[in-house]
Amino acid sequence: MLFKQWNDFSEPRHHMDAPLEDDEDFESLQLATLPEVKLEQPIVFSKYKRIIITTKVFRSLFSSKLAHANQVSKFQIQWHTKGKDHLMYREDFQVQEDNSSKSESRLLEFPVEQIDSESLFVSVAEDFLHVPPIALNLLSKEIAKLCAAPLDILLIGSSDRIEEIKQVGFPTTEQRYGLPGLNPPEFLTNFTASIMTQLISNKVHFHGYVAPSEGPSGYEKLSMETMDQLIDLCWSESRGSNREMYVKECHRNWKLNGTAMGAQSGLYL
Amino acid sequence: MDSLLLPLVSTGNVPQLATDLILHSLSSEFQFVRELDSLYLFPFAGPLDYVKGSETSLYEKTGQTFTTPLELFYSSKSKLYIIQQRSPILQPFENTFCKEVIAPLLEELQIGQLLVLDATDNIDESIISRQLRKSAYSIGTCDLSQITDIASEFEEKLQINDQTSQSVNKTLFKFSDTSFQSGVCTAQFVYKLCYHLLHTPKASSLLKEISYLNTFVQEGDNSEDAIAACNQLPQILSSFPRISHYKTPVSWEGVYGVREAPSSFEDGLYI
Numbered sequence: 001m002l003f004k005q006w007n008d009f010s011e012p013r014h015h016m017d018a019p020l021e022d023d024e025d026f027e028s029l030q031l032a033t034l035p036e037v038k039l040e041q042p043i044v045f046s047k048y049k050r051i052i053i054t055t056k057v058f059r060s061l062f063s064s065k066l067a068h069a070n071q072v073s074k075f076q077i078q079w080h081t082k083g084k085d086h087l088m089y090r091e092d093f094q095v096q097e098d099n100s101s102k103s104e105s106r107l108l109e110f111p112v113e114q115i116d117s118e119s120l121f122v123s124v125a126e127d128f129l130h131v132p133p134i135a136l137n138l139l140s141k142e143i144a145k146l147c148a149a150p151l152d153i154l155l156i157g158s159s160d161r162i163e164e165i166k167q168v169g170f171p172t173t174e175q176r177y178g179l180p181g182l183n184p185p186e187f188l189t190n191f192t193a194s195i196m197t198q199l200i201s202n203k204v205h206f207h208g209y210v211a212p213s214e215g216p217s218g219y220e221k222l223s224m225e226t227m228d229q230l231i232d233l234c235w236s237e238s239r240g241s242n243r244e245m246y247v248k249e250c251h252r253n254w255k256l257n258g259t260a261m262g263a264q265s266g267l268y269l
Numbered sequence: 270m271d272s273l274l275l276p277l278v279s280t281g282n283v284p285q286l287a288t289d290l291i292l293h294s295l296s297s298e299f300q301f302v303r304e305l306d307s308l309y310l311f312p313f314a315g316p317l318d319y320v321k322g323s324e325t326s327l328y329e330k331t332g333q334t335f336t337t338p339l340e341l342f343y344s345s346k347s348k349l350y351i352i353q354q355r356s357p358i359l360q361p362f363e364n365t366f367c368k369e370v371i372a373p374l375l376e377e378l379q380i381g382q383l384l385v386l387d388a389t390d391n392i393d394e395s396i397i398s399r400q401l402r403k404s405a406y407s408i409g410t411c412d413l414s415q416i417t418d419i420a421s422e423f424e425e426k427l428q429i430n431d432q433t434s435q436s437v438n439k440t441l442f443k444f445s446d447t448s449f450q451s452g453v454c455t456a457q458f459v460y461k462l463c464y465h466l467l468h469t470p471k472a473s474s475l476l477k478e479i480s481y482l483n484t485f486v487q488e489g490d491n492s493e494d495a496i497a498a499c500n501q502l503p504q505i506l507s508s509f510p511r512i513s514h515y516k517t518p519v520s521w522e523g524v525y526g527v528r529e530a531p532s533s534f535e536d537g538l539y540i
Binding site for chain 2: 025026027028029030031032034132133134136137138140141168169170171172181182183184185186187188189190191192193194196197200201
């Protein structure tokens with residue numbers, strides 16, 4: 001049951017909308033326009049055996065492979081805003097920037113990359129300030145369509161509603177990684193939940209894990225313990241050669257992009 | 270014909286909690302049917318909910334591993350479908366949700382009676398009932414079987430009084446004498462739902478009645494409100510199964526804290 005979002009302000013707890021559109025016409029009976037999502041060019045799936053689907057925060061786990069990745073195609077999401085971005089978030093959200101963009105049309109692109117001879121990689125940059133959840137839902141729907149091809153699907157996501165790394169999957173949550181499963185009242189939201197819903201609804205088999213994080217969608221922070229566990233889990237997935245280098249690289253990337261949580265990330269030492 | 274119960278995500282999540290109570294208390298009667306399209310809902314995925322110590326599980330033999338935002342359950346005994354909606358509709362897609370998810374579902378399931386569960390903590394002055402005997406519940410009925418020519422009659426049914434600050438409609442639902450409201454505001458979800466259902470020819474031809482149960486609540490620990498709302502349902506839906514013992518699912522644990530709700534008041538403090 002989804003009771004409350006990460007932030008704690010005094011609105012009723014069933015109001016969970018992203019602070020994007022200041023839609024004043026609550027009485028409208030018209031159907032709203034959906035964002036447009038398309039895959040730029042079709043992908044020949046017979047060439048690939050697996051696909052890794054994740055959010056931006058986990059790119060660091062695959063950085064060496066992504067450095068030599070080849071873009072196969074890309075998802076484009078286009079939608080229209082009312083050009084009032086500077087008014088579209090509240091003071092009690094973590095304000096990242098004072099964006100006064102007057103743009104009427106927004107375009108987001110998420111590449112589908114080939115990271116080795118048989119693996120595709122899609123990472124979605126969530127951003128609760130600038131990317132509406134409907135866009136992520138539509139994107140998930142398109143990604144799930146792609147995944148109808150017989151591929152081994154690995155999903156890596158995050159949630160601020162769990163305490164430790166948990167295993168997810170369909171049709172079973174078998175003990176593939178030796179991780180526990182989710183227990184009520186734990187739950188997932190944002191892109192991770194969206195793609196899981198689409199995969200489950202389409203009866204697409206997948207496996208993966210979700211890591212505990214703090215902060216709003218798109219600005220998550222991971223603890224050092226979680227990072228070390230993720231490194232252990234992804235070491236076999238990344239199929240690299242030097243483990244020590246891999247560990248250093250992951251830690252460096254997370255520190256540089258502000259994902260690392262704890263004293264070391266916020267203080268000069 | 271079958272009936273469908275639709276809980277709206279509203280104040281205190283009372284409709285969702287009531288739905289949880291019904292499904293888990295009658296888990297041997299209700300079966301999971303399938304996930305519904307949740308494109309217009311806030312993303313959500315969670316583990317399968319269950320009642321501690323219960324022998325029957327709502328998701329038994331379904332092959333499910335996770336719950337999704339919108340799920341359909343059915344009781345053949347009561348001829349009742351229930352939707353559990355676990356996350357809110359994304360703004361501004363309420364109309365799209367009604368038109369593209371609910372209306373086609375009603376057509377597909379051949380629903381004759383729709384029961385909408387709602388909750389509020391703020392009622393517009395213009396629709397407050399002037400009756401003296403008011404309860405915490407509003408029970409409204411929209412009798413579609415009386416409408417023979419939909420095209421001309423629903424224009425009349427949906428007529429709006431624009432004199433007040435909010436547009437209100439007092440003809441769509443006939444509210445019971447003890448209801449705390451006498452109409453609905455056009456900004457309310459239930460108004461949009463009715464509008465779109467009445468504008469979908471096949472759904473409106475099948476549908477005989479739309480019942481509306483609105484509960485007046487304060488946001489907090491609403492578990493008791495949910496039980497009280499469930500107790501109102503047999504009044505509206507004659508086939509609604511009697512629940513002698515309410516069972517709460519494990520997902521409720523800890524949501525309102527681990528302490529029991531305070532029931533006594535001593536020295537200015539709830540203890």
